[in-house]
Amino acid sequence: MSGPAEIPRTAAHAGRRAAQAGADAAGSGETPNVSDAFDASDSPDAFDALDDEARDARYANPFAPPDETEAAAAARPRSLFGEILDWMLAPLLLLWPMSIAVTYLVAKSIANGPFDRALETDAYVLARQIHPVNGVAELTLADSARDFLRPDNIDSVFYQVLGTRGELVGGDREMPLPRDEDRPPPGLVQFRDDTLHGTDIRVAYTTVDLPHANGGRPVLVQVAETLDKRRQLANDIIKGVILPQFVILPLAILLVWFGLSRGLAPLTALQTNLRMRRPDDLSPLEARRAPPEIEPLVTSFNDLLTRLEQNMELQKRFIADAAHQMKTPLAGLRTQAELALRQPVSPEVHRSLEQIATSSAQAARLVTQLLALARAENRLSGPIFAAVDVAGLARHAVRDWVQPALAKRMDLGYEGPDANDAPIEVDGHPLMLREMLSNLIDNAVRYTPTGGRITVRVRPERAAGVVHLEVEDTGIGIPAPERERVLERFYRILGRDGDGSGLGLAIVREIATMHGARLTIDDHVYQHGPRLAGTLVRVTLTLRAASTATSAAAT
Numbered sequence: 001m002s003g004p005a006e007i008p009r010t011a012a013h014a015g016r017r018a019a020q021a022g023a024d025a026a027g028s029g030e031t032p033n034v035s036d037a038f039d040a041s042d043s044p045d046a047f048d049a050l051d052d053e054a055r056d057a058r059y060a061n062p063f064a065p066p067d068e069t070e071a072a073a074a075a076r077p078r079s080l081f082g083e084i085l086d087w088m089l090a091p092l093l094l095l096w097p098m099s100i101a102v103t104y105l106v107a108k109s110i111a112n113g114p115f116d117r118a119l120e121t122d123a124y125v126l127a128r129q130i131h132p133v134n135g136v137a138e139l140t141l142a143d144s145a146r147d148f149l150r151p152d153n154i155d156s157v158f159y160q161v162l163g164t165r166g167e168l169v170g171g172d173r174e175m176p177l178p179r180d181e182d183r184p185p186p187g188l189v190q191f192r193d194d195t196l197h198g199t200d201i202r203v204a205y206t207t208v209d210l211p212h213a214n215g216g217r218p219v220l221v222q223v224a225e226t227l228d229k230r231r232q233l234a235n236d237i238i239k240g241v242i243l244p245q246f247v248i249l250p251l252a253i254l255l256v257w258f259g260l261s262r263g264l265a266p267l268t269a270l271q272t273n274l275r276m277r278r279p280d281d282l283s284p285l286e287a288r289r290a291p292p293e294i295e296p297l298v299t300s301f302n303d304l305l306t307r308l309e310q311n312m313e314l315q316k317r318f319i320a321d322a323a324h325q326m327k328t329p330l331a332g333l334r335t336q337a338e339l340a341l342r343q344p345v346s347p348e349v350h351r352s353l354e355q356i357a358t359s360s361a362q363a364a365r366l367v368t369q370l371l372a373l374a375r376a377e378n379r380l381s382g383p384i385f386a387a388v389d390v391a392g393l394a395r396h397a398v399r400d401w402v403q404p405a406l407a408k409r410m411d412l413g414y415e416g417p418d419a420n421d422a423p424i425e426v427d428g429h430p431l432m433l434r435e436m437l438s439n440l441i442d443n444a445v446r447y448t449p450t451g452g453r454i455t456v457r458v459r460p461e462r463a464a465g466v467v468h469l470e471v472e473d474t475g476i477g478i479p480a481p482e483r484e485r486v487l488e489r490f491y492r493i494l495g496r497d498g499d500g501s502g503l504g505l506a507i508v509r510e511i512a513t514m515h516g517a518r519l520t521i522d523d524h525v526y527q528h529g530p531r532l533a534g535t536l537v538r539v540t541l542t543l544r545a546a547s548t549a550t551s552a553a554a555t
Contacts, residue, residue, distance in 0.1 A: 081264055088256050096249065100242060107237035111230045112202070119204040120189045122149070122223045126159055130169070130219055132210040137163040137219045139170040155226045158196060162220040164210065172196075175203075175222055183207055186218055200227050266291050270298070282309040326367045334360035365442075385515075387544055388430050389423040390467055391416050391458045397437045398456050401445060408450050412441075416458030424460050424467050425544040428515050436511040439504040440471040440537055448475040448534070465543050472524040472536040483521040508539070517541045 126149075130137050139161050141149075149157055160171035176194045184190045186209040194203050202225060207218035273285065284302035287295050337357035341350065398414045405412035417424060426433075437456070444454045457470040478486055478493070485491050489506040512519040517539050524536040 080267075081260055084260055085256065088260075089253060092249075092252065096245070099245075100238075103241050104234070104238055107234040107241070108230070110237060111233040115202070115225075115230055115233075116191055116204070119191070119202065119223055119225060122157075122159075123189050123204040123206050123221055126161070126223055127206055127208045127221045130161060130208050130210070130221065137161070137169050137208075137210055141170070149223075154228045154232070156199075158201065158222075158224045160220075160222045164217050164219060166217070169219070171222075175224065177220070178203075178205055178222075183218075183220065194224070196224065201225060202227060202230070266294060270294070282306075282312075322367075330360050330364040330367065334364065385427040385429060387425045388428045388433055389425055390433075390469055390541065391421070391424045392419070393430070393433055394437060394456050394458050394469065395419070397434060397441060400438070401441045404445050405454065408445065408448075408452075410445065410448060410451065411453040412445075412456075413454070414456050414458075416456075417460070424458060426467065426515070426541045427544050428541070429511075432511045432514060436508050436539070437469065437471070439507050440539075443504045443537075444471055444473040444475070444535070448473040452534075460543065462543070466540050467543055469539045469541065470536060472534060474524070474534045477523055477535050478521055486521070487519075505537075508537070512539050515541060 129141055130139055132138070149159055158172045158175055160173070160175040161169040162177075163169050175196060178190075178192065182190070182192075184206055186207045189204050189206045192203050192205070194201055203222055204224070205220065205222040207220055209218045270285070270290070282305045284305055285298050287298040287302060290298045334357050337353050337360060340353050341357065345353070394416060395414055395418075398412060402412060441454065441456065448454060452474040454471070454473045457468075457472070459468040459470065461467065482493055486493065487505050487509045489503060509519055520538045520540070522536040522538065524534040
């Protein structure tokens with residue numbers, strides 16, 4: 001709990017100027033113009049004040065989600081694993097359809113080979129059945145020759161024989177003819193793809209030179225068949241090649257995934273090493289054990305750790321020096337004021353000396369709180385956590401604050417396990433936990449009216465694995481809307497009496513956060529006055545595993 005935040009001087013000055021401009025305009029009957037309140041000399045300061053306010057608002061909660069513009073400008077990069085996997089799998093998935101197309105062409109070429117040779121043989125056999133009769137070509141087909149020209153149950157076979165004058169000697173008249181320049185010499189068979197009756201066919205054709213035949217052109221012999229058997233063979237070849245790829249491709253993807261995982265294992269090990277480190281462990285990583293690709297990254301990270309350790313050492317040295325250089329003069333000033341109060345002086349001087357003594361005590365307390373807050377916020381510089389007995393800590397803290405409580409005629413008490421009970425241990429920093437509890441009791445003593453009651457309570461819940469450290473008082477309480485704001489530094493509720501600095505609960509929050517504890521502020525309903533409510537501050541800490549196990553064994 002603390003006083004109201006100070007209004008920036010620039011903003012206050014601008015506000016007074018604007019109010020004065022409004023008053024002048026009202027007196028003259030003109031419409032006030034706020035912009036007239038700012039002259040050229042005020043603009044830089046005003047803009048500086050606005051920049052400061054925007055910066056303060058931005059850094060008040062550094063973990064607040066960014067706005068949409070910042071999110072669009074700072075898009076999260078993709079993972080290295082996904083990037084490498086994409087660049088490896090994308091070409092593979094792109095080349096796979098191309099390999100299917102190439103396989104189909106190769107299978108078609110393979111399927112055409114044996115059927116073309118059979119078709120070539122049929123063309124030769126048919127050419128031998130042509131004889132000249134009276135200068136005219138005549139086709140004489142024996143029964144054996146007719147057998148190979150008969151269609152089977154899959155493909156249809158066609159043939160055609162044209163004489164020297166282009167007349168039809170035998171076969172199908174509608175078979176397409178080759179171009180004149182494509183006719184082969186006698187005895188040579190050529191092939192072409194064509195259509196007949198709308199059906200694709202494969203044609204083998206040759207020419208026969210008949211002696212003593214009328215006409216000047218050789219006899220054209222063509223044998224053709226449909227492509228069903230060829231397609232069926234090509235499909236069988238493709239199936240034999242493609243189907244295994246449906247098994248090989250997922251296996252290849254799994255092997256790539258496994259290989260990437262193994263290849264990126266050093267990064268995973270580095271991440272695990274960093275996560276398992278203690279908050280105060282700033283020792284360098286072993287760069288020699290890192291792969292060459294990430295060795296520069298590890299080396300740079302070690303340099304960062306070295307600089308961070310040096311800065312933290314400087315900060316700790318500064319805190320220690322500040323504690324000595326600031327607290328010693330304040331303690332001397334307070335001592336001198338108290339010694340002067342014992343001397344016979346006038347009432348006015350006596351009141352001034354009392355004010356000096358009180359102010360020096362408050363300044364010393366403020367310095368102590370500021371140093372405690374600095375230590376709490378600098379979490380990495382603290383020592384390693386140790387086992388802390390919360391009940392013993394609470395009993396010692398209550399004894400330390402008995403005299404200030406008696407000075408205000410307050411009833412300061414403790415409720416919880418006594419020294420003979422099993423310890424209630426948590427993992428924590430003893431000095432920080434002691435400072436946290438002292439600030440809670442100090443707040444209760446400062447803001448509870450004279451004659452009030454303050455209770456420090458330790459309430460363990462073994463089954464839940466937690467312990468509640470509570471400080472309740474019979475003061476005027478904290479309104480629910482103010483309970484979040486009183487945790488801010490230098491904030492005090494308006495209209496409240498008391499000489500606090502507004503740092504106590506801020507320190508409590510930092511130390512609770514350091515220990516992973518939960519801080520709650522509630523009403524403390526009086527047992528003798530249900531309509532009145534004081535303040536109940538509860539810090540919930542996690543019990544140490546060994547303490548929980550010991551308690552369970554004893555039960």
